[in-house]
Amino acid sequence: MTEEIIIAGFGGQGVLSMGKILAYSGIMQDQEVSWMPSYGPEMRGGTANVTVILSDDRISSPILTHFDTAIILNQQSMDKFEKSVKPGGLLIYDPNGITRHPERKDINIYKVEASKEAAAMGFRKIFNMIVLGGYLKVKPLVKMENVIKGLKKSLPERYHHLIPDNEKAITRGMEIVEAVHTV
Amino acid sequence: MGKELRLMKGNEAFAEAVIRAGADGYFGYPITPQSEVMEYLMAEKPHERTGMVVLQAESEVASINMLYGGAACGKKVLTSSSSPGISLMQEGISYLAGSELPCLIMDAMRGGPGLGTIQPGQADYFQLTKGGGHGDYNLIVIAPSSVQEMYDYVEISFDLAFKYRNPVVVLTDGAIGQMMEKVYIGDQKPRLTEEEIREKYPWATLGKTPDRERNIITSLDLDPYRQERHNLHLQKKFKEIEENEVRYEELNCEDADFIIVAYGTSARISQKAMDIGREKGLKIGIFRPITLWPFPKKEIRALSEKVKGILTVEMSAGQMVEDVRLHASEKIPVEHYGRMGGVIPTPNEIVEVIENLFVKG
Amino acid sequence: MSDTITKEQIFKPENIVYKKTDLMTDNVLSYCPGCGHGTTHRILMEVIDEMGLQSETIGIAPVGCSVLAYDFMNVDMQQAAHGRAPALATAIKRLLPNKTVFSYQGDGDLAAIGTAETIHACNRGENFTTIFINNGIYGMTGGQMAPTTLEGMKSSTSPYGREWHAMGHPLKMTELVARLPGTYYVTRQAVHTPAAVRKAKKAIRKAIELQQQKVGMTFVEVVSNCNSGWKMTPVNANKWMVENMFPFYPLGDIKVDGKLVKEV
Numbered sequence: 001m002t003e004e005i006i007i008a009g010f011g012g013q014g015v016l017s018m019g020k021i022l023a024y025s026g027i028m029q030d031q032e033v034s035w036m037p038s039y040g041p042e043m044r045g046g047t048a049n050v051t052v053i054l055s056d057d058r059i060s061s062p063i064l065t066h067f068d069t070a071i072i073l074n075q076q077s078m079d080k081f082e083k084s085v086k087p088g089g090l091l092i093y094d095p096n097g098i099t100r101h102p103e104r105k106d107i108n109i110y111k112v113e114a115s116k117e118a119a120a121m122g123f124r125k126i127f128n129m130i131v132l133g134g135y136l137k138v139k140p141l142v143k144m145e146n147v148i149k150g151l152k153k154s155l156p157e158r159y160h161h162l163i164p165d166n167e168k169a170i171t172r173g174m175e176i177v178e179a180v181h182t183v
Numbered sequence: 184m185g186k187e188l189r190l191m192k193g194n195e196a197f198a199e200a201v202i203r204a205g206a207d208g209y210f211g212y213p214i215t216p217q218s219e220v221m222e223y224l225m226a227e228k229p230h231e232r233t234g235m236v237v238l239q240a241e242s243e244v245a246s247i248n249m250l251y252g253g254a255a256c257g258k259k260v261l262t263s264s265s266s267p268g269i270s271l272m273q274e275g276i277s278y279l280a281g282s283e284l285p286c287l288i289m290d291a292m293r294g295g296p297g298l299g300t301i302q303p304g305q306a307d308y309f310q311l312t313k314g315g316g317h318g319d320y321n322l323i324v325i326a327p328s329s330v331q332e333m334y335d336y337v338e339i340s341f342d343l344a345f346k347y348r349n350p351v352v353v354l355t356d357g358a359i360g361q362m363m364e365k366v367y368i369g370d371q372k373p374r375l376t377e378e379e380i381r382e383k384y385p386w387a388t389l390g391k392t393p394d395r396e397r398n399i400i401t402s403l404d405l406d407p408y409r410q411e412r413h414n415l416h417l418q419k420k421f422k423e424i425e426e427n428e429v430r431y432e433e434l435n436c437e438d439a440d441f442i443i444v445a446y447g448t449s450a451r452i453s454q455k456a457m458d459i460g461r462e463k464g465l466k467i468g469i470f471r472p473i474t475l476w477p478f479p480k481k482e483i484r485a486l487s488e489k490v491k492g493i494l495t496v497e498m499s500a501g502q503m504v505e506d507v508r509l510h511a512s513e514k515i516p517v518e519h520y521g522r523m524g525g526v527i528p529t530p531n532e533i534v535e536v537i538e539n540l541f542v543k544g
Numbered sequence: 545m546s547d548t549i550t551k552e553q554i555f556k557p558e559n560i561v562y563k564k565t566d567l568m569t570d571n572v573l574s575y576c577p578g579c580g581h582g583t584t585h586r587i588l589m590e591v592i593d594e595m596g597l598q599s600e601t602i603g604i605a606p607v608g609c610s611v612l613a614y615d616f617m618n619v620d621m622q623q624a625a626h627g628r629a630p631a632l633a634t635a636i637k638r639l640l641p642n643k644t645v646f647s648y649q650g651d652g653d654l655a656a657i658g659t660a661e662t663i664h665a666c667n668r669g670e671n672f673t674t675i676f677i678n679n680g681i682y683g684m685t686g687g688q689m690a691p692t693t694l695e696g697m698k699s700s701t702s703p704y705g706r707e708w709h710a711m712g713h714p715l716k717m718t719e720l721v722a723r724l725p726g727t728y729y730v731t732r733q734a735v736h737t738p739a740a741v742r743k744a745k746k747a748i749r750k751a752i753e754l755q756q757q758k759v760g761m762t763f764v765e766v767v768s769n770c771n772s773g774w775k776m777t778p779v780n781a782n783k784w785m786v787e788n789m790f791p792f793y794p795l796g797d798i799k800v801d802g803k804l805v806k807e808v
């Protein structure tokens with residue numbers, strides 16, 4: 001099994017940390033992982049994206065142009081990465097702020113109302129965990145227990161008290177994810 | 184392989200390896216895309232962990248000369264920088280090579296020339312594998328292509344540096360530096376004591392004791408005949424390195440019709456191209472030089488005699504391709520595919536190039 | 545005749561009036577007769593010898609006339625790239641904090657090409673001793689203008705005299721570093737008379753002693769002549785130095801115990 005994922009959105013949305021948690025979760029179940037951020041000036045406030053690969057085998061290129069899954073969190077990223085999803089692949093997005101919804105017919109499209117839900121839950125910082133939950137519902141590649149282990153590894157200890165909130169957010173994401181179009 | 188498993192950036196793995204290898208001193212100047220090395224070292228307080236010194240110098244020029252001073256004392260010293268900074272260091276590197284001092288220099292290459300871009304590049308190949316500074320000398324140049332190798336080659340590089348009393352370069356780029364992968368971390372090696380250094384490296388300038396003559400570390404000898412003898416001695420050493428220290432990796436070369444020669448990030452991307460190509464029925468293999476100097480000349484020659492074509496993939500206008508052409512059989516085409524200025528070639532582009540050059544052409 | 549002694553008598557230890565320190569090698573000095581380098585080498589090595597620090601000392605030679613200082617000083621030494629001696633000394637002292645480390649640099653090396661390294665090593669308060677030979681000229685390369693060349697002074701690259709509009713002002717590096725918080729002892733000396741040599745040696749001793757206490761940078765400038773570069777006889781060069789160099793580069797302590805003792 002190899003899963004090639006792009007997570008893309010604004011800097012500050014927790015794009016990189018979502019990727020990191022996913023990568024850590026992969027490690028917890030003995031997979032090979034890579035986490036390759038876009039870096040450079042775009043880090044400072046602009047768009048941010050990270051390519052995460054989970055695989056049972058040695059990973060070849062950490063830098064890719066086509067993905068099994070695209071997790072898209074803003075319009076720029078939609079414009080850039082919708083076309084990068086492999087036919088039959090998955091596009092998952094938060095419709096908040098999206099003016100042009102995905103149009104492809106040869107891929108599976110799901111939406112997670114994560115921003116809205118995070119605001120409703122009164123805790124905006126867990127936005128990315130709601131998205132992650134949505135993704136894991138559609139593609140249960142990593143077990144919840146490994147995600148929690150991954151969270152413990154990637155969060156500094158002073159934030160460990162927030163892990164239950166993160167877990168709640170992931171669960172919530174799993175509940176609210178909706179299919180828009182499937183093939 | 185180490186026991187402890189972590190998810191780390193290439194730059195961080197390199198920095199952690201430095202501490203664990205028992206390095207004595209890091210001297211550096213911030214430059215993207217490798218500033219995490221010094222940031223990580225400063226945050227880790229190596230002074231408390233091992234007594235290692237970490238100093239932010241006033242310039243790359245000062246950094247490399249701090250290495251020159253520290254290395255003369257038999258200390259394990261290193262710096263890290265990126266292309267423009269490495270250019271500034273060339274004078275000092277020449278002094279280190281001329282004075283036969285061991286040290287480790289990491290270059291996270293970026294697109295150039297000039298200030299260029301902070302995105303990855305591989306256009307420092309000529310500069311580092313052909314010497315770089317003034318005079319006849321070579322640097323041992325090692326190109327990791329994974330975060331694990333960023334870790335593993337620190338200790339190997341220090342060992343080579345001290346074995347041959349020569350600077351060693353870990354040549355990488357921002358992609359490997361910024362990328363996170365699994366890393367197995369090894370045990371902490373102790374730093375050498377002054378007594379151990381005196382014993383192992385009697386040339387070190389640690390203070391003249393009554394039992395020996397004073398030690399002098401210099402690259403200067405105004406007598407041309409003595410200077411020539413020194414040069415011949417250096418050349419003999421470089422020959423020895425060429426004979427003994429070549430490292431490389433081959434992937435699917437046994438049945439390959441076409442070979443991609445690539446190192447570092449390009450080698451990783453080429454592996455994907457190989458997978459895509461093989462699905463299409465193109466028998467592609469990868470030859471990955473790990474030491475760029477000494478260059479795997481014989482291995483390239485041998486491979487070139489049994490395949491139909493060689494393509495080098497580099498993030499440059501074509502630098503390593505010259506070395507491949509120099510050693511490959513003239514009976515087969517040796518071509519280059521490169522992207523520059525921080526653009527990374529894609530696996531699909533590479534497959535297309537192979538199809539166009541070797542299959543359709 | 546009772547007031548003369550034989551050659552055999554001279555060799556007797558009880559008749560020795562002066563003995564070269566073992567820390568100066570037997571190599572013939574490569575400096576011009578009358579140059580201040582030889583004397584400064586000697587007093588520096590005498591101090592190291594008298595303090596019993598030979599086995600603990602590492603010296604840095606620069607690029608310039610004293611590039612071959614390691615031929616004459618019998619301590620472990622390293623030769624630096626032009627201007628970079630403070631960087632080498634910084635690393636050595638950081639990695640071996642209990643050693644005695646000195647850099648020995650000329651004015652072109654310390655005050656032109658190595659200005660950044662000098663300023664930053666001083667500002668960081670590195671615990672080594674800088675010996676700065678200021679003769680207002682590039683001696684080794686044949687008498688070109690140095691950063692310290694006086695206004696109006698002729699050199700091979702200021703053949704009609706240094707004219708500040710075009711060539712800039714002479715740089716008082718010692719006053720400049722004295723203002724930095726990282727310097728602890730900053731002084732300007734000379735070696736043109738026996739009295740001056742004694743004072744300069746005292747200053748070097750003080751600097752090396754302070755280095756043991758790890759108080760920060762200790763910096764000793766020695767104003768010297770360059771009779772070849774100045775195109776004068778040694779005697780005239782010393783006279784010219786007293787009349788022209790000393791008014792602009794006045795001798796004496798500038799900073800003592802971390803406090804300025806002179807307006808700079």
